[in-house]
Amino acid sequence: ETGVTQSPTHLIKTRGQQVTLRCSSQSGHNTVSWYQQALGQGPQFIFQYYREEENGRGNFPPRFSGLQFPNYSSELNVNALELDDSALYLCASSVTGGSYEQYFGPGTRLTVT
Amino acid sequence: RKEVEQDPGPFNVPEGATVAFNCTYSNSASQSFFWYRQDCRKEPKLLMSVYSSGNEDGRFTAQLNRASQYISLLIRDSKLSDSATYLCVVNWGSNYQLIWGAGTKLIIKP
Numbered sequence: 001e002t003g004v005t006q007s008p009t010h011l012i013k014t015r016g017q018q019v020t021l022r023c024s025s026q027s028g029h030n031t032v033s034w035y036q037q038a039l040g041q042g043p044q045f046i047f048q049y050y051r052e053e054e055n056g057r058g059n060f061p062p063r064f065s066g067l068q069f070p071n072y073s074s075e076l077n078v079n080a081l082e083l084d085d086s087a088l089y090l091c092a093s094s095v096t097g098g099s100y101e102q103y104f105g106p107g108t109r110l111t112v113t
Numbered sequence: 114r115k116e117v118e119q120d121p122g123p124f125n126v127p128e129g130a131t132v133a134f135n136c137t138y139s140n141s142a143s144q145s146f147f148w149y150r151q152d153c154r155k156e157p158k159l160l161m162s163v164y165s166s167g168n169e170d171g172r173f174t175a176q177l178n179r180a181s182q183y184i185s186l187l188i189r190d191s192k193l194s195d196s197a198t199y200l201c202v203v204n205w206g207s208n209y210q211l212i213w214g215a216g217t218k219l220i221i222k223p
Contacts, residue, residue: 002158033210033211035213040215041215041216042117042200042213042214042215042216043157043200043213044213045210045211045212045213048210056210058210088154090156090157099145099162100144100145100147100204100211101147101159101162102159102211103159104156104157104158105156106155106156107155107156109154
């Protein structure tokens with residue numbers, strides 16, 4: 001196991017609602033990256049947090065936002081949920097200043113109805 | 114051209130056979146390369162990093178060709194448990210963001 005945890009495991013929300021997903025990084029890791037993975041596709045980079053600041057962002061609208069806390073854990077917030085937001089949301093932890101290797105949590109499966 | 118491209122497969126391979134996948138990437142400034150394995154409805158798991166000189170880990174061999182901008186993964190003596198989707202991953206320039214291919218599905222048949 002990687003030591004990266006995510007909560008909740010599954011979530012069902014209605015279009016227009018807001019959701020918060022949580023991630024605890026592996027011990028010793030200072031960076032958290034968030035990905036969205038739709039069925040049959042590779043993970044799509046949402047954003048990365050390092051030292052509690054956003055350190056790069058993929059092609060996702062501003063209604064996707066995040067936080068990183070002093071203990072390196074992180075949250076992903078999605079406002080105004082759309083049906084297309086239904087996906088597996090993956091959190092990966094890594095060490096900025098080290099290798100590029102990322103280690104994933106089990107993911108949160110979000111269904112928007 | 115996609116940033117990272119893989120043949121989606123599926124590759125249907127008999128148990129014990131050797132199978133190889135390629136992956137091409139578009140950013141010549143990329144420095145780090147990985148293969149991840151993902152089982153159905155699970156998170157990706159790091160299989161191996163890919164080094165310039167090529168590297169081997171048991172039955173798995175990874176190669177990098179910078180001139181042609183592709184990496185490869187060779188699996189020898191394939192096992193039923195090797196059935197999974199194999200994702201090619203490349204860092205984007207000098208930052209720590211990773212770009213992922215869509216994956217190649219491998220099915221090992223008894």
